[in-house]
Amino acid sequence: MTTKGVTEEMDSKENEKPMLILKDIHKFYGSNEVLKGVSLEVRRGELVTFVGPSGCGKTTLLRLIGGFTDISSGDIILDGQRINDLPPNLRDTRICFQNYALFPHMTVAENVGYGLKINKWPKDKIAARVRELLEMVELEAFGxxxxxxxxxxxxxxxxxxxxxSLEPKVLLLDEPLSNLDANLRLVMREEIRKLQERLHITTVFVTHDQFEAMAISDRLVVMKDGLIEQVGTPIEIYERPANEFIAAFVGYVNFMDGRVESIDPATKNTVIRTEFGKLEIALEQDDIQTGDDVLMVIRPESVSLSIDCGSNRQNVLCGTLKTYMYAGSIAKCTVGIGAKKMIVDQYNPRDAQQFQNADRVEVEIPRSVHLLKKKI
Ligand SMILES: Nc1ncnc2c1ncn2[C@@H]1O[C@H](COP(=O)(O)OP(=O)(O)O)[C@@H](O)[C@H]1O
Ligand SMILES: [Mg+2]
Structure with a gap:
């Protein structure tokens, strides 16, 4: 192997090493344990989002990584170096606070160049770097x-x-879009994602907004009460949630109780007995066996709605339309099936059939449904 080959191999090994490692992080405020053992590896160039309800510990975790709050126990490793005891300015991390924390008495350029000045960069270099940064965020005329x-x-x-400005190894963003109105949020999250990918900057993003989290991230980390509930790509989390909390947190969901009656070992065709009769699905997971009590995770957009009853087709349940809320691109419907209420999203309702309250309707349950095994 040539020297160049060896160097390249070393470089690629280097790239495989995680940029940030969180090891069993605990944080107490007095006797209140707000982080209860958080562990995660963040890859180089990855955008990872911590998402979870308010108070679950997201901001605390970000502040610990940035060095603004002391850690109670555990380790933070940045690019191979343990940084627990370093003050914020000596860590290669930068945090963007929720309220931006800009200096109101300074200009845009002075704000952007502040860290460079503190680090004693010469004036001409500061000016050049600030120009470059303002161009990057399309504010070149606003210095x-x-x-x-x-x-x-x-x-x-x-x-x-x-x-x-100082090219941190890890960028920490705490709810950066929460002060913006709905349309601007969408624009800005796209811009942040584009820039993050272009600069290949490892980013830890925090939000309580599950849709924002799914849209922007390589991986999501769903938190609850100071603990990680599940880590995965947005698709994994949405389609294969590990438990009821996650299924409900990342979108609307209808749960239906059932018992697995049979699984065809060859086709994976699976029969589930429910209070509304037998439903058939194509099983896509291997943690489910015949006889298991399960919760079916039925997403509103996966269900289809049609008028009238009596077709007797497989997986079709009959019900009554309780509410029909037209909202342009989508109509949100509630269907009463026996004592159960099911939420159904009807897309493109202008072209699709429109319904009246109290209509008799058919609800078709799809064959691809995720199952949660009930704990005994
Ligand atoms: N400085 C503090 N002193 C005492 N308790 C705090 C402090 N900061 C946060 N907490 C508590 O820690 C928990 C997690 O807070 P936080 O990390 O801000 O949650 P999130 O950002 O997910 O909404 C909350 O119960 C909060 O009240
Ligand atoms: Mg917070």
């Missing part, structure tokens, strides 16, 4: 503006540029 003369979206960009 001399005062912060309070900017819109929320522009302030968010300044905070982002400032966080990137």
């Amino acid at each position: 001399d503006r005062m912060i309070d003369k900017l819109s929320g979206g522009q302030q968010q960009r300044v905070a982002f540029a400032r966080a990137l």
Whole structure:
């Protein structure tokens, strides 16, 4: 092997090493344990999002990584180095706070260049780097503006540029979009994702918004009460949630109780007995056996709705339309099936059949349904 080959191999090994490792992190505030053993490896260039309800410990975790809060026990390893005891300015991390924490008495350029000045960069280099950063966030014309003369979206960009100024190894973003209105949130999350991918910067993102989390991330980390519930790609988390909490947290869901009556070993065709009769699904998981009590995770968009009853087809249940809420691209319907209520999303309702309250309807349960094994 040539020297070049060896170097390349070493480089690729280097790239495989995680950029950030969290090892069994605990955090107490007094006797209140708010992080109860959090462990995770974040790959180089990856965007990982911690998502979970308010109070589950997301901000605390981000502050620990950034060095703004002391860790009670556990280790934080950044690019191979244990950084637990380093102050924030000596860590190669930068945090973007939820409220941006910009300096109101400084211009945009002064804000963006602040860290460079503190690090004693020469003036001409600061000016060049600030120009480059402002171009990157499309604010090149705003360098001399005062912060309070900017819109929320522009302030968010300044905070982002400032966080990137010293090329940190890990960028920490705490609910960066929560102060923006709905449309701007969508635009900004796309911009952040594009820039993050272009710069290949390892990013830990925090949000309580499950849709934002799914849209922006390579992987999601779902948290609850100071613990990680599940780690996976957005598709894994949405389609194969590990438990009821996660299934309900990442979107609307209908749960239906059932017992697995049979599984065809060849085709995986699986019969589930429910209070509404037998349903058939194509089993896609290997943790389910005949006889198991299960919860079927039925997503509203996977169910189809049609008018009238009596077709007697497999997987079709009959019910009554309770509510029909037209919302442009989608109609949200509630169907009463016996004592159960099922939420059904009807897409493109303009072209699809429109319904009246109290209509008799058929609800077709899809064959691809995730099953949660009930704990005995
Ligand atoms: N400085 C603090 N002192 C005491 N308790 C705190 C402090 N900061 C956060 N907590 C508590 O820690 C828990 C997690 O808070 P936080 O990390 O802010 O959650 P999240 O960001 O997920 O909403 C909450 O119960 C909160 O009240
Ligand atoms: Mg928070």
